[in-house]
Amino acid sequence: MSTWNFPWRLAFAPIGYVFASGNRCMLKPSELTPATAALMAKLVAQYFDETELAVQGGPQIGAAFTALPFDHLIFTGGTKVGSAVLRAASETLMR
Numbered sequence: 001m002s003t004w005n006f007p008w009r010l011a012f013a014p015i016g017y018v019f020a021s022g023n024r025c026m027l028k029p030s031e032l033t034p035a036t037a038a039l040m041a042k043l044v045a046q047y048f049d050e051t052e053l054a055v056q057g058g059p060q061i062g063a064a065f066t067a068l069p070f071d072h073l074i075f076t077g078g079t080k081v082g083s084a085v086l087r088a089a090s091e092t093l094m095r
Helices: 009-020 034-047 059-066 079-089
Strands: 025-027 053-055
Touching (some): 034 053, 059 079
């Protein structure tokens, strides 16, 4: 889950580590940067299969996203949303 103020750096730097460790990735860009999120989705679709890297956006997607049973979740953002992410993710994260 990436933030609005550094959407490229804070989104794609961790993705390199995800791929290096042999995993797949889902990226949820900030809904405060809709044009950037749309460009991310367009470029990712050109170079990656959706089973390797998927880009999803919007507040409803964010809520559903944090409830999925991920092994790891990377979040950068504010404390209000961070608290909601922590609460939802704590139900399913393994570590």
